[in-house]
Amino acid sequence: MCYNDVMRTLTVKLYNSDDFGYLSDMINIAGIIYNTALTIIQNHYTETGKLLDKYELQKQLRGLRNVDENHHWRYVGSQAVQEITDRIYRAYRLFFTNREKGVKCSPPRRRKVKKYKSVTYKQAGYKFLPDGRISINGHIYRYWDSYDGLLERIEIKTVTVKRSILGEFFVYVTTDSPATMREARDGRGEVGMDFGLKMFLTLSDGSVIRSPEFFRQGVADIRKASRALSRKVMGSNGYESALKALYRRHQDIANRRRDWFWKLSHELCSRYGVIAIEDLNIKGMARMWGRKVHDYAFSEFVEILEWCARKYGTRVIRIGRYYPSSQTCSACGHVWPSTKDLSIREWTCPECGVYHDRDVNAAVNILAEAKRIMNRMEQAKDA
Ligand SMILES: [Zn+2]
Structure with missing residues (x-):
C-alpha cells in the first residue's frame, strides 16, 4: 500500500x-x-x-x-x-x-x-x-x-x-x-538507554523514566501473599485459597507491567529512530537486586520494544554485555575501573575532569558504541 x-x-x-x-x-x-x-x-x-x-x-x-x-x-x-x-x-x-x-x-x-x-x-x-x-x-x-x-x-x-x-x-x-x-518533520532522534531498578531507564539526553510505583507495590504484595501461603498447612482449604491469591497477585502484576511496557515502547519508538541498549546479563542483575520479579521484566521489555520498533521502523541496536559502558568516560574515553563499584552514583574523570552521573554517562556510551557498530555495518555493506 x-x-x-x-x-x-x-x-x-x-x-x-x-x-x-x-x-x-x-x-x-x-x-x-x-x-x-x-x-x-x-x-x-x-x-x-x-x-x-x-x-x-x-x-x-x-x-x-x-x-x-x-x-x-x-x-x-x-x-x-x-x-x-x-x-x-x-x-x-x-x-x-x-x-x-x-x-x-x-x-x-x-x-x-x-x-x-x-x-x-x-x-x-x-x-x-x-x-x-x-x-x-x-x-x-x-x-x-x-x-x-x-x-x-x-x-x-x-x-x-x-x-x-x-x-x-x-x-x-x-x-x-x-x-x-511535528515529529515526522523534525526527524526522529537517536538515544542510548541504561536500565536500572529505581530509574527504569536513563536516557543519553539526561532524561529518566521512573519505574512505576506498582513495580515496588507489586513486590510487596507478592511477598505478603507468599508469607500468608507459608503459614497454611498444605492441602487444607486455607492453603488452596492462599495459593490462588498468590497466583492472582503474580498475574495482576505481570499484566500491569506488560501494559506499561507496551505504552512505553510505543512512546520511545515514535520518538526515536535509533535506540541503543545493553544486551543484559539478567542473572547478574537479579543477584544485584535480589528481586526475582525483575528477572523476566527486562527481557520482556526488550522483546516488546523490539516488536514495537519493527512497526515504527526504529532500529534497536544491542551493545555487547562486556562493553564497559559505565566505566568509560563519555567525554575523553578514559576507562576507570574504580567506577565498577555500584555504590558510586557520580564521579569525576581523573583524566579530563568532566563530572558524570553514572547512568547518564553509561547511556551516552551505549549510544556512542551503537553508532560505531552501525558505521562498521555500513562499511561492511559498501566493501
Ligand atoms: Zn574523561
Missing part, C-alpha cells in the same frame, strides 16, 4: 476483552468475502478472458449480502467490503504492471480464513471516545493511549483492526492530520 509522504500510521493495542470474539468473527467474515470476491473475478475471467469491472463486482457482492444465508456478512459494513474490493484491485493492478515489466509474479490468491488478518474502515464503523476507548460497530474496546487523546481529535482516513497470530488486537489509524506531523 502506498500513501503520500505526509500520511502517517498510528498504532494502538487493545486491552484484552471478553468481546474479542466479535472482532475475530468480523475478520473471519471479511476473509470469506475476500475469497468470494476472488472466486467471482476468477470465474468471470475463465468465461470471458477479461478482468471483471470493480463496480460490477461490488454489485454482485451486495446481492450476495442480501441472501439470507449470508446475513452475517452485514457485521462487516459496506465500507469495509468496498475496502476489500479496493485491496483486490490494487493487487491486480500491481500484478498486471509487474507482468508487463516482465517481473515474475502471481495474481492475488484465496487465503485461509483463519489466517486472514484485518478489516479496514474508512469513514464509518468506528469512533474514538474519551478515556482511551474506541467503538467498533457499537462494541466498545479500551486501548493503550500512548498518544494522549490525539486519536479523538484528529481527522482520520482509515482505521484497520488487525488480529495477531497471538490473538491480540491492534488498531492502525492512518491520518494526514498536521497535529501528528
Whole structure:
C-alpha cells in the first residue's frame, strides 16, 4: 500500500476483552468475502478472458449480502467490503504492471480464513471516545493511549483492526492530520538507554523514566501473599485459597507491567529512530537486586520494544554485555575501573575532569558504541 509522504500510521493495542470474539468473527467474515470476491473475478475471467469491472463486482457482492444465508456478512459494513474490493484491485493492478515489466509474479490468491488478518474502515464503523476507548460497530474496546487523546481529535482516513497470530488486537489509524506531523518533520532522534531498578531507564539526553510505583507495590504484595501461603498447612482449604491469591497477585502484576511496557515502547519508538541498549546479563542483575520479579521484566521489555520498533521502523541496536559502558568516560574515553563499584552514583574523570552521573554517562556510551557498530555495518555493506 502506498500513501503520500505526509500520511502517517498510528498504532494502538487493545486491552484484552471478553468481546474479542466479535472482532475475530468480523475478520473471519471479511476473509470469506475476500475469497468470494476472488472466486467471482476468477470465474468471470475463465468465461470471458477479461478482468471483471470493480463496480460490477461490488454489485454482485451486495446481492450476495442480501441472501439470507449470508446475513452475517452485514457485521462487516459496506465500507469495509468496498475496502476489500479496493485491496483486490490494487493487487491486480500491481500484478498486471509487474507482468508487463516482465517481473515474475502471481495474481492475488484465496487465503485461509483463519489466517486472514484485518478489516479496514474508512469513514464509518468506528469512533474514538474519551478515556482511551474506541467503538467498533457499537462494541466498545479500551486501548493503550500512548498518544494522549490525539486519536479523538484528529481527522482520520482509515482505521484497520488487525488480529495477531497471538490473538491480540491492534488498531492502525492512518491520518494526514498536521497535529501528528511535528515529529515526522523534525526527524526522529537517536538515544542510548541504561536500565536500572529505581530509574527504569536513563536516557543519553539526561532524561529518566521512573519505574512505576506498582513495580515496588507489586513486590510487596507478592511477598505478603507468599508469607500468608507459608503459614497454611498444605492441602487444607486455607492453603488452596492462599495459593490462588498468590497466583492472582503474580498475574495482576505481570499484566500491569506488560501494559506499561507496551505504552512505553510505543512512546520511545515514535520518538526515536535509533535506540541503543545493553544486551543484559539478567542473572547478574537479579543477584544485584535480589528481586526475582525483575528477572523476566527486562527481557520482556526488550522483546516488546523490539516488536514495537519493527512497526515504527526504529532500529534497536544491542551493545555487547562486556562493553564497559559505565566505566568509560563519555567525554575523553578514559576507562576507570574504580567506577565498577555500584555504590558510586557520580564521579569525576581523573583524566579530563568532566563530572558524570553514572547512568547518564553509561547511556551516552551505549549510544556512542551503537553508532560505531552501525558505521562498521555500513562499511561492511559498501566493501
Ligand atoms: Zn574523561
